[in-house]
Amino acid sequence: QSALTQPASVSGSPGQSITISCTGTSSDVGGYHYVSWYQQHPGKAPKLMIYDVTNRPSGVSNRFSGSKSANTASLTISGLQAEDEAYYYCSSYRSSSTLVVFGGGTQLTVL
Amino acid sequence: QVQLEESGGGVVQPGRSLRLSCAASGFTFSNYAIYWVRQAPGKGLEWVAVISYDGTNKYYGDSVKGRFTISRDNSKNTLNLQVNSLRAEDTAVYHCAKETQQWGLYYAMDVWGQGTTVTVSS
Numbered sequence: 025q026s027a028l029t030q031p032a033s034v035s036g037s038p039g040q041s042i043t044i045s046c047t048g049t050s051s052d053v054g055g056y057h058y059v060s061w062y063q064q065h066p067g068k069a070p071k072l073m074i075y076d077v078t079n080r081p082s083g084v085s086n087r088f089s090g091s092k093s094a095n096t097a098s099l100t101i102s103g104l105q106a107e108d109e110a111y112y113y114c115s116s117y118r119s120s121s122t123l124v125v126f127g128g129g130t131q132l133t134v135l
Numbered sequence: 136q137v138q139l140e141e142s143g144g145g146v147v148q149p150g151r152s153l154r155l156s157c158a159a160s161g162f163t164f165s166n167y168a169i170y171w172v173r174q175a176p177g178k179g180l181e182w183v184a185v186i187s188y189d190g191t192n193k194y195y196g197d198s199v200k201g202r203f204t205i206s207r208d209n210s211k212n213t214l215n216l217q218v219n220s221l222r223a224e225d226t227a228v229y230h231c232a233k234e235t236q237q238w239g240l241y242y243a244m245d246v247w248g249q250g251t252t253v254t255v256s257s
Contacts, residue, residue, distance in 0.1 A: 033212070060244075070180065070230070070244075071246045072243060072244060075235055076243065113180050119169040121200075123182070123242065124170070129179040
């Protein structure tokens with residue numbers, strides 16, 4: 025069982041917006057600003073899309089945005105494009121012996 | 136170009152050991168913490184270990200604590216992971232990944248290697 029809870033799959037049509045949730049506890053997502061999101065295409069290494077809840081690394085499209093409310097973080101992708109089809113993982117700092125925890129991953133399908 | 140390249144994976148019997156390496160280039164390696172993250176076949180990402188920029192602080196995931204050892208050689212821009220007492224559940228692709236910001240731990244990884252595959256099987 026993954027430490028952070030994500031939906032197994034989400035889907036949307038080109039041009040639409042989708043949101044992927046990531047639910048943790050007050051010991052991780054809810055308690056700290058260290059939430060990140062990664063995109064992974066099959067057979068490829070993960071790519072950082074969002075860090076510190078809302079920050080986008082240089083080169084990442086502004087169609088990707090992050091937010092957090094209580095113990096749930098969210099990744100929103102607007103103006104869906106075919107190349108957005110991938111797996112998305114959230115991660116967070118956790119105040120325990122396990123410093124970093126990941127979500128189980130969400131498969132995004134662009135219809 | 137900022138790059139990380141892992142090596143050292145292979146097929147190994149349960150209980151045996153391996154030494155994984157990660158060669159860094161294109162950035163000041165000695166200024167950044169580095170992580171190991173693994174991904175079992177068809178599964179999600181799992182944090183394995185992290186080492187501070189100067190090697191003084193090391194942290195491990197619960198599933199590998201006591202069996203894996205992370206180290207770094209800043210003079211050679213190299214990260215290592217000694218993996219001992221391997222189990223079937225350690226079978227995975229092992230990625231090294233760079234911390235986003237210098238000096239500290241911010242728990243985000245902005246550059247990843249392609250990974251090296253470890254298969255534990257008798």
